[in-house]
Amino acid sequence: MFGSLLGLGGGIIVIPVLTLLFKINIRYAIGASIVSVIATSSGAAAAYVREHLTNLRVAMVLEVATTSGALTGAYLAGKLSGRWLYIIFGLVMGYSSLMMFRKRHETVGEITRSAPWADYLRLHGRYYDEALGQEIVYRVVGTRIGLGLMYLAGVVSGLLGIGSGALKVPAMDLAMHLPIKVSTATSNFMIGVTAAASAGVYFMRGDIDPFVAAPVATGVLIGATVGARLLGRLQSSTIRAVFVVVLLWVSVQMLLKGVRG
């Protein structure tokens, strides 16, 4: 449920619960978490796309960057030390959580910056905000920076085998100035594709145990459906606040992992 609300896959929560609480082998835990990412994504996206919260065009364009990044990541895996990766990842997320925290009082303002790429690709959009009871029209900027950041997010997911929604949301929020609800819904939509690529590999490797993955997927699907109903109704500032807390928590976890080795 948290996953679908924040545009994260929830792998961050699933893996520790399975390994620590249910004493399940880490291999199967990772396999199950990949499947749960897809479950979250598809389960919630069905609702978000219908409600216009997902910006399909932005998602498609950025998926080029994430999938090519994921390929690069898969290629680099084994050539890079996982330890440094965790430290870098942790620092990046810590930084973006601070940036998002600083932005917390900012309301959606008129953006007048020119955006040739976004204009050309017709990325701008609008959605109906249930909490505010009005339609929000937004412009997209910084498409190129967004693409660059998404490429990096893709590399990270290829290397670590995660959906890396924690990197996608800040990229769309900070660089492209998408409204937070659109960012989380669009990230949610995209992580399914990233995770599907890894899931195929994990499946063939025999890391997806049906009796671990299926119950997790079932639970996550139900949670994602409930979460999806909530997103439209919540205040943007609430979503942002929760996201910042989760992001900080993940970055600390990553840093600890990196430092401990």
Add this chain to the structure above:
Amino acid sequence: MGLGADVVERGAWVTASQGPLSPAGDETEERVRRVELLISNLLRIGVSVSLVFMIVGTIVSFIRHLEYLSSAAELQRLTQPGAAFPHTLPEVVAGVRDLRGRAIVTLGLLLLIATPVVRVAVSIFAFIHQRDRIFTLVTIVVLCLLLLSFVLGKVE
């Protein structure tokens, strides 16, 4: 949700460059809306069907192996390393034919994994239908990269 959706039903996704007064605007909007519904339904069906397979498979497993219900140790063994479960397509197909619970659950998981891939593939046709050359190309590139990652993953 119901209320909000009706209000935005029309008028959404008209983009600045297109202009609300362009004669093709209404038609384009209608097409975009259809694509959104198509993708939404596709995801919903993919998720529901895979859910059914997973639940049916689990039930079948428990019926065929009643010992799972009485012995926690037996159940525990299913989730330990070395547990035998199908992880190639032919194995899954053969298992489903024999009505093996594990294979049915695995089929459900595979359908779940395939859903986002099918979504990308269907989007290609949607963009062709919309005569949107750039986005047709963008989507084809995404699908190719996705399939490439499957192939490369297999080699490793």
